[in-house]
Amino acid sequence: GENVEQHPSTLSVQEGDSAVIKCTYSDSASNYFPWYKQELGKRPQLIIDIRSNVGEKKDQRIAVTLNKTAKHFSLHITETQPEDSAVYFCAASMRGGADGLTFGKGTHLIIQP
Amino acid sequence: DAGVIQSPRHEVTEMGQEVTLRCKPISGHNSLFWYRQTMMRGLELLIYFNNNVPIDDSGMPEDRFSAKMPNASFSTLKIQPSEPRDSAVYFCASSFGGNSNQPQHFGDGTRLSIL
Secondary structure: OOOEEEEOOEEEEEOOOOEEEEEEEOOOOOOEEEEEEEOOOOOOEEEEEEEOOOOEEEEOOEEEEEEOOOOEEEEEEOOOOHHHOEEEEEEEEOOHHHOOOEEOOOEEEEEEO | OOOOEEEOOEEEEOOOOOEEEEEEOOOOOOEEEEEEEEOOOEEEEEEEEEOOEEEEOOOOOOOOEEEEEEEOOEEEEEEOOOOHHHOEEEEEEEEOOOOOOOOOEEOOOEEEEEO
């Protein structure tokens, strides 16, 4: 089955700096890669997703890049703000949102004021 | 619009008791997923349904776990008998599948503690 590795497990950045979280996946059949943000005690919330026919996608301060050949994808957050502090999860699946997601172990992002 | 609704939000029970978790997906969604979250194992898929039919239950830990989806607006996850190692947050998620492949939306979860 699919295996998703996520790094780093903890990331501390100064407010206003950029943050990058990286994930790799094992199954070349995976074609859908969402990112979720989870605040303490809350549900995971989708922040951005990308499909395998696209190399990059942006939404304001958030961007995701995908390298199908290397089987890795990354989340980029620019101009970080205190409210960006949370745990971020990457995931992969083979049939978009209709298939079960395999999640990475998460990255605890800490924004230092 | 109402999101995915789960009940109860919290459940504390003693080992050996039966536990039933409930989920109402977003109206119009035809895929439903049960996930479990623990510190040790992270977020794991337990089972999912497409159009009320179980598609993949390979993530269900053992025979003590069972899930049903009797109609498009309701699903249950049952643990019988419960054990302390079942303590976790259980999330239900739903999506609209088909050609558009919309993303999964999560409920607020059920925090389960087995004493």
